[in-house]
Amino acid sequence: MVTRVPPRSHGERRGFALVAVLLTLSALGLLVSGLIYISAEELSIARSSEELFRTRLAAESVIRSALASWRTDEHRDLPIGSVEEVTVGEPGAEAVVETTLAIERLDASRYLLRAMATSPSGVRSAAAAVVRTIDPLELWRALPAAVTTTGPVEIWSEDALVGFSPSSADTGGAVPCQAAIESMTAAFSDARRPPVHKLAEDAAEMLRLGPLDLAGLRALADRIESGAGALRSIPGDAACATGTYCAGQYPLIYAPDGLGIEGGTGRGILAVAGDLSLAGDAVFHGVVLVHGRLTLTGQARILGAVLVVGPSAAVSVTGAARVEYDPCAVAAALEGGRITNSAYHPGDRSWLPAF
Amino acid sequence: MAWVRVNRAAWGSLRNRPGVTLAELLVVLTLTGVLGTITMTTIIGAQRHVRQHIDRVAGAEARRVTASVLAAELRYLDPTTDIYGRAVDSVALRAYRGVAIVCVGDLGTVLVRYRGLRAPEPAKDSVVMVGGWAEVAGGQGGGAVHAGLVSPIVASGEVRSGCDIRAGESLYRWTLNDVTPPGTLLLVFERGSYHLQDGALRYRRGDAGRQPLTAELLDDRVAALQWAATGGVGSDGSSPGADPLAGVAIVLATRPTPAGTAPLPRGTRNWIRLPNGGLW
Numbered sequence: 001m002v003t004r005v006p007p008r009s010h011g012e013r014r015g016f017a018l019v020a021v022l023l024t025l026s027a028l029g030l031l032v033s034g035l036i037y038i039s040a041e042e043l044s045i046a047r048s049s050e051e052l053f054r055t056r057l058a059a060e061s062v063i064r065s066a067l068a069s070w071r072t073d074e075h076r077d078l079p080i081g082s083v084e085e086v087t088v089g090e091p092g093a094e095a096v097v098e099t100t101l102a103i104e105r106l107d108a109s110r111y112l113l114r115a116m117a118t119s120p121s122g123v124r125s126a127a128a129a130v131v132r133t134i135d136p137l138e139l140w141r142a143l144p145a146a147v148t149t150t151g152p153v154e155i156w157s158e159d160a161l162v163g164f165s166p167s168s169a170d171t172g173g174a175v176p177c178q179a180a181i182e183s184m185t186a187a188f189s190d191a192r193r194p195p196v197h198k199l200a201e202d203a204a205e206m207l208r209l210g211p212l213d214l215a216g217l218r219a220l221a222d223r224i225e226s227g228a229g230a231l232r233s234i235p236g237d238a239a240c241a242t243g244t245y246c247a248g249q250y251p252l253i254y255a256p257d258g259l260g261i262e263g264g265t266g267r268g269i270l271a272v273a274g275d276l277s278l279a280g281d282a283v284f285h286g287v288v289l290v291h292g293r294l295t296l297t298g299q300a301r302i303l304g305a306v307l308v309v310g311p312s313a314a315v316s317v318t319g320a321a322r323v324e325y326d327p328c329a330v331a332a333a334l335e336g337g338r339i340t341n342s343a344y345h346p347g348d349r350s351w352l353p354a355f
Numbered sequence: 356m357a358w359v360r361v362n363r364a365a366w367g368s369l370r371n372r373p374g375v376t377l378a379e380l381l382v383v384l385t386l387t388g389v390l391g392t393i394t395m396t397t398i399i400g401a402q403r404h405v406r407q408h409i410d411r412v413a414g415a416e417a418r419r420v421t422a423s424v425l426a427a428e429l430r431y432l433d434p435t436t437d438i439y440g441r442a443v444d445s446v447a448l449r450a451y452r453g454v455a456i457v458c459v460g461d462l463g464t465v466l467v468r469y470r471g472l473r474a475p476e477p478a479k480d481s482v483v484m485v486g487g488w489a490e491v492a493g494g495q496g497g498g499a500v501h502a503g504l505v506s507p508i509v510a511s512g513e514v515r516s517g518c519d520i521r522a523g524e525s526l527y528r529w530t531l532n533d534v535t536p537p538g539t540l541l542l543v544f545e546r547g548s549y550h551l552q553d554g555a556l557r558y559r560r561g562d563a564g565r566q567p568l569t570a571e572l573l574d575d576r577v578a579a580l581q582w583a584a585t586g587g588v589g590s591d592g593s594s595p596g597a598d599p600l601a602g603v604a605i606v607l608a609t610r611p612t613p614a615g616t617a618p619l620p621r622g623t624r625n626w627i628r629l630p631n632g633g634l635w
Binding site: 020024027028031032034035038039041042045046048049052080081083104106107110112128130346348349350351352353354355 | 390394397398401402404405408409411412415416419422423430431433436451453454456458470471472485503521523537538539540542630631
């Protein structure tokens with residue numbers, strides 16, 4: 001006889017499969033969660049590195065951009081010790097990294113640039129640099145007379161050299177004439193009548209304008225000229241052709257092998273490594289630097305100041321030619337040109353740690 | 356006993372059941388074994404992956420910290436004056452900790468606007484003067500700034516008034532041994548050295564011991580500082596000659612773990628240009 005055991009209901013059945021599956025799934029879930037967490041950490045590290053790099057690059061870019069577009073005359077009125085906040089980037093443009101630039105004037109010729117870049121997640125980097133500028137007063141001191149030279153001076157008439165001839169055509173100029181006269185007075189701290197002729201104080205016989213030697217002048221030159229020809233006015237600036245002071249460019253013209261000018265009108269700073277001759281009706285407004293002989297003939301005129309030095313330095317002004325010391329023209333050439341508006345390497349270090 | 360009786364009854368019923376008990380048992384055991392093996396293999400594999408990720412993240416963090424610390428310390432140094440010594444695995448340097456601008460003072464006691472990582476400490480800090488062309492820089496301050504001159508901070512104390520300060524700045528009264536006219540820029544530094552040794556980046560201030568800044572996960576056989584001069588790139592980290600330094604490459608790798616859990620040691624090479632090593 002077979003006794004049948006009644007089957008158990010599902011609720012009474014015993015087993016461990018469900019528990020085992022749940023435990024396994026839990027363990028796997030924990031491991032997956034751990035992997036996700038660790039991956040998130042890794043992503044966070046990578047993102048942090050990227051943002052740090054990006055903000056650092058942005059901060060340095062702001063400094064470099066400021067250096068590239070630097071014009072000292074935009075900051076010359078900043079009092080020493082004061083800070084100017086500069087807007088960086090296009091107005092309204094959506095920036096991935098927010099940047100700010102602060103310019104602090106340390107003294108007469110040095111500025112501290114400090115840039116801060118902040119990423120959307122709050123990562124910040126700073127960069128700082130010191131900019132050296134050239135104060136026009138430094139350059140004025142090399143130009144104390146109508147003609148300053150280490151060589152002999154030959155003139156045919158008393159009117160050939162004029163000691164003080166401020167221009168009356170100062171309206172619209174880059175530098176008001178009265179301010180130019182004040183600058184000149186500050187540079188020499190003497191009367192408003194500089195001498196017509198002065199022996200150059202630099203016995204080294206090397207042509208220098210402030211801290212700049214010939215190589216420095218060449219590096220900064222707006223135009224390189226050579227040979228013979230007429231002075232060219234600046235295109236699109238018709239008023240400059242007449243010799244009046246324009247609120248435009250005052251170029252630094254460099255001639256590496258001497259120069260002959262037979263007419264025309266020019267302005268700015270003319271630096272010649274060699275002999276310079278002006279003839280005909282040539283007129284130059286500004287500063288003329290010659291490392292050799294300077295010869296003026298015919299109706300040629302220089303309105304400004306002349307510095308002639310070098311082993312073969314000599315000045316010859318003949319005929320109706322003249323050199324007139326014009327502080328307005330000198331100031332316009334010095335303050336309106338590239339030399340006094342550029343940013344220079346400060347000498348020892350330029351980039352600084354920023355905090 | 357009661358349970359014996361119950362078991363006897365159950366045993367009797369089982370014994371009377373028709374079926375293939377041994378075959379069932381074998382099947383169950385086989386399936387359990389297969390499932391268990393698969394499960395354990397999966398779990399062990401996942402654990403290994405987790406450990407690999409942990410090692411990888413820790414190694415990446417060590418490399419990131421090393422690169423960022425060295426980059427921050429080296430980036431704006433003047434290689435000619437700020438680096439005392441350098442080798443493949445170490446560099447002795449001026450570790451800059453703050454910047455100050457003199458707002459009042461000349462010789463002796465000065466007031467400075469200070470901004471830095473920490474408060475200046477006379478016991479270990481000195482300042483280097485950033486001068487530029489001295490005769491001009493000192494022109495309006497009534498004295499000359501000696502560019503590059505190093506002076507210890509004899510005394511330092513925070514004050515409340517005397518100069519206007521800006522956000523992030525503090526005002527300090529310092530006693531210095533040298534002339535410092537207003538507008539003088541002072542960089543505050545301590546002497547220190549960084550070492551890539553014993554599997555970690557270590558910092559040593561003055562004569563103190565080397566303190567690890569990272570976990571000991573770096574591979575000493577790979578970790579190197581490759582110094583490059585403006586005239587050429589030194590690949591072996593040796594002194595590149597008389598040319599000014601142009602930069603340094605920081606080569607790092609995570610060392611393989613003893614158990615071999617990490618698949619491959621990862622390496623990085625970060626190039627840091629030193630903008631003060633040449634012209635703009």
